[in-house]
Amino acid sequence: MRRLIRFAFDDVRPADEEVLTRMGMPGDAPVAPAVRTLLDDALEKIAALAEPRGVFQSISKADYEMVYRGEGRNAAESPLELIAPRAEALALFVGTIGENTGKEIRTLFRKDDPALAMMLDAFASETTNRVAEALSRTFLHELHGQISAAARVLPYSPGYCGWHVTGQRALFAAIHPHDIGVTLQPSCLMTPLKSVSGVLVAGDAAVHRFRPQWAFCDECRERDCGPRMASVRS
Numbered sequence: 001m002r003r004l005i006r007f008a009f010d011d012v013r014p015a016d017e018e019v020l021t022r023m024g025m026p027g028d029a030p031v032a033p034a035v036r037t038l039l040d041d042a043l044e045k046i047a048a049l050a051e052p053r054g055v056f057q058s059i060s061k062a063d064y065e066m067v068y069r070g071e072g073r074n075a076a077e078s079p080l081e082l083i084a085p086r087a088e089a090l091a092l093f094v095g096t097i098g099e100n101t102g103k104e105i106r107t108l109f110r111k112d113d114p115a116l117a118m119m120l121d122a123f124a125s126e127t128t129n130r131v132a133e134a135l136s137r138t139f140l141h142e143l144h145g146q147i148s149a150a151a152r153v154l155p156y157s158p159g160y161c162g163w164h165v166t167g168q169r170a171l172f173a174a175i176h177p178h179d180i181g182v183t184l185q186p187s188c189l190m191t192p193l194k195s196v197s198g199v200l201v202a203g204d205a206a207v208h209r210f211r212p213q214w215a216f217c218d219e220c221r222e223r224d225c226g227p228r229m230a231s232v233r234s
Helices: 014-024 033-051 061-069 079-086 100-110 114-142 167-175 214-219 226-229
Strands: 002-006 055-058 089-096 154-155 195-203
Touching: 002 114, 014 033, 014 167, 033 100, 033 114, 055 114, 055 167, 061 079, 061 089, 061 100, 061 167, 061 195, 079 195, 089 114, 089 226, 100 167, 114 154, 114 195, 167 195
Parallel strands: none
Antiparallel strands: 002 055, 055 089, 089 195, 154 195
16 A cells, blocks of 8 residues: 655644743743744745655564664664564655745745744644654554554654664565655755655554663653653553
8 A cells, every 4th residue: 555645734733832841841830922923934934835745655563673673783682673563554645745845945044034934844843753653553543453442643754762873775666656856865854844744553552661771772862752652551
């Protein structure tokens, strides 16, 4: 099963609180008028510019293991080594919001409007994350009747949780996301920059649960594994 999906912006629009948190502000704090204006301006721009889309492709556990192994640079132990074997279904995925938003961010910096540029960048990053979540929901819907009713889907990406970023190369070789306009640079950065890739894992809440006690956890800046696990509890 391979699916290419285009989303409406409202399907992947992040909450203001998520964008403010990305900016380093308390998401539940009162929003100052100047910040409110920046939020509104950034929202208007990204709603007009974003082209959210993605592709996912089912993969067997054996083939996934080869993709995950990549160039052999993963951590010695990682959550996915425990999670993937217990999955009911797996799919590789790539998602993006396109290049237009990134171009506008660069234009705003050149025009010496860093505040709006940074707010738009935060909106773009959170919207990209929402594309991964939307692909997860679509994959779960496609699996209806094929997996248990308690199953949930979460995305896992190279560069996080011990999966080395060079794993992008094997992933891209397997899924070929050129049909959504995403390519991989030699550095393993994706173009457009506001893109996301990885594996969609379908399984019940227990499958996704782990203790963040690996050595690489100390270097993690996201620290979102707890909320992610909480989001799939039944």
